[in-house]
Amino acid sequence: MAAQPSPGPPLIAVAHGSRDPRAAATVEELLAGVRRARPGLDARAAYLDHAAPSPASALAGLDEAVVLPLLLTAAYHSKVDLPAALRAASARRPGLRVRLGAPLGPHPLLIAALERRLAEAGVDIGDPGTAVVLVSAGSSDRRANAVIAQVAEAWARLRPWWSVTPAYASAAAPTPEEEVRRLLGAGAPRVVVAPYLLAPGHFSDKVRQAALAAGAHRVAGVLGAAPELVTIVLQRYGEALEAAPAAVGGEAPAAVTA
Known part of the structure; x- marks a missing residue:
């Protein structure tokens, strides 16, 4: 053998x-x-x-x-x-x-994982009437935050979403609630939040509560396993x-x- x-x-x-x-x-x-x-x-x-x-x-x-x-x-x-x-x-x-x-990250498969979590939350993937807020923990390193913006741009090119925009739970702007309110004010029919977070904890709880309070339609789970x-x-x-x-x-x- x-x-x-x-x-x-x-x-x-x-x-x-x-x-x-x-x-x-x-x-x-x-x-x-x-x-x-x-x-x-x-x-x-x-x-x-x-x-x-x-x-x-x-x-x-x-x-x-x-x-x-x-x-x-x-x-x-x-x-x-x-x-x-x-x-x-x-x-x-x-x-x-x-x-x-x-x-x-960044890695193309992370977008697939984000879409998996959105689908689990009941979101129709690529729906033109849905704006996605991609939320990371945020960093004092501007280059790290810029990567999140680049991931959002790549995702927006991949699917016909209403839009895909970044937000940050700390250390940078906009916050998730600010971005949810902005998108609703701009006429987005629905706004959903995709946490760019590995595991549940303080940031994921904070993002969920703030985004829903601001009017988000759905908040997906963290990337997890x-x-x-x-x-x-x-x-x-x-x-x-x-x-x-x-x-x-x-x-x-x-x-x-x-």
């Missing part, structure tokens, strides 16, 4: 972290999907804040790993926080070698494997660009 191919080095999927237990449960559900799709792969969760384990703890006992940020844009957490956490891990285990992958995200995680893992591993001592590991 032919030998089975190696599943590859362990995958450490690093999420932002939340005090809300629904967030960690969602990450674990996503990784369970990854393990089903890639039998034998050692896929572990880690968190930058508010939850355990930390990246250093998740890497304990390993000589090599692929570290993937479970983040939807390249912003402060992926550019600063995660490399710093990996440098801290090297202090515990000299010689540890990692391949640092790209954030999950959608099958499209499983595919993206494995693609980012494969891309990272193609890069040379880097020691995490004095400099941040090289990242695979999206």
Whole structure:
């Protein structure tokens, strides 16, 4: 019988972290999907804040790993926080070698996942009478916010929606409620909200409540463990494997660009 191919080095999927237990449960559900799709792969969760384990703890006992940020844009957490956490891990285990992958987004499959969640909420996909508000958490990094605007523009070109426009739950304008009200005032027959968020928690609850209060027709669920995200995680893992591993001592590991 032919030998089975190696599943590859362990995958450490690093999420932002939340005090809300629904967030960690969602990450674990996503990784369970990854393990089903890639039998034998050692896929572990880690968190930058508010939850355990930390990246250093998740890497304990390993000589090599692929570290993937479970983040939807390249912003402060992926550019600063995660490399710093990996440098801290090297202090515990000299010689540890990692391949640092790209954030999950942007990626074309994320639009498919967003549409999946809208359909689950009862939205007719591509309806010309429906305006979509794409809501991200928001960032102090203007480039990260600009990526959300670009995703909205790409989605608007893909489908005959009334419009697709961005909004931000924090740190940038417009807020979801501001954008919902603007669109209704501009004559949009219906306005729906698509959260560009990985897991439920403070931001998702805030977005839902504010958007509905402003008159939104539907608010979709978060991306969560959608099958499209499983595919993206494995693609980012494969891309990272193609890069040379880097020691995490004095400099941040090289990242695979999206």
